[in-house]
Amino acid sequence: MATTTVCPAVARWVSDWTGPLGHRLAEEEAGDDARAGARAEVSLTPCPDGPLLVRGPVTVVGPDGEEVPRHRATVAMCRCGGTAIPPWCDGTHKVNGFRSDD
């Protein structure tokens, strides 16, 4: 089985947030990453009745412990569990009656 990037066990979670499908958010490894300069700028923004917006050097870790590649600087994590493109939001919360308590 091919080995892909596996989040090291020493990774620190940036919050205790766990998505409906078991995804978590870890601190991105330090290094020559272009975004390293923005390291302090991690922000998590829960959107009422919608996704969790994530900005900054965060690694998304799947329930299997493997990193999920990010395609954009700001990502929206599904919170309703109904998305067809997990772990990302696809707007499904707008039609499945999802309500958040924030």
Place this chain on the structure above:
Amino acid sequence: MTTPTTTSHTDPTPTTASHRMPAPQPRGPVSTTLLAALTAGSPDDVDPGAHGTDPLAPVAAALEAVGIDGPDATAVVLTEDVQLALLVMYELHYRGVDGVDDAWEWHPGLLALRARVERPFEAALRARVPQPQCDATDAGGVAARLFQLAADDDSPSLSRYVARKADAAQARELIALRSIYQLKEADPHTWAIPRLSGVPKAALVEIQSDEYGGGHPGHMHHELYARTMRGMGLDATYGAYLDAVPAVTLVAVNAMSLLGLHRRLRGAIVGHLAAYEMTSSIPCRQYGNGLRRLGHDESVTGYFDEHVEADAVHEQIAGRDLAGRLAEQEPALRDDVLWGAALCLAVEGDVGAYAMERWQHGESALRVPLPAA
């Protein structure tokens, strides 16, 4: 076309034709006279003092004759002839028009003619789209109202039709119809950036940066759209299908330029963007599914797949940090934010309704049928 021999403030080097919009075929007296005047040469070549002629006089006369200042102005301004003329005038601020000197962009006489068209155009749009009511004045409340407007939109669902029923020819027509805007996707809303400050400005830049590929030219959304077009055997040249699109499409694109180019209407262009983003991710999934049903692969569906994910991010930023915070920051703009959103839903809905109506009658949604793939 002659080139001034004296020093000109314009770049004398011809712009690469592929980057400019092709000069369209006129659709009536206003667009005929306008295109004739603009392609006759640089405004710098014309010296009214010496010749006593105004190259735009025939355009003014044509506008007068069709009734642009008369009691039916709000109907006249929505005709394809006047809408095409307006689109050409607006295009001078974007990529330019083939054969038209860029010095026309800020020619006072042309700007005056544009204003004469814009006044009844805005009046027609205000009459078409009532002001949405809203009790909220805070960012979260305004965002919630915007999401509600988008959810309540009862325009016929073009995306659902494409997902389930559209045939290959109709799918190609849809992609051609949308190309007038999608090949300059995001540009009309970018005009708002220097007109904003603080949180709304940062929010708009965040959205637009993603629209423009986040530093990767190949990921720019209009580049992805061009890839979709090529994958379907369509001409991805900027403006290639301008002659084929109906008046409703011209109205939808011109509405964005009207809002985007006037600082006074910055609330409305922000609201327009919010509504556009809020009605994108789920429909884009349906468009992608429809194109897959018709046998297309990722090279064609990639644009739509990208928008499922991207616009689910953008709609959240656009709703609260952009539109909502702008309404908080400048309370006088709140109503225009909501109106711009309603306008987006209405004019985009008109395009979809037009296409579906034509298809249901077994007709083409384009003025000129597409050549076979």
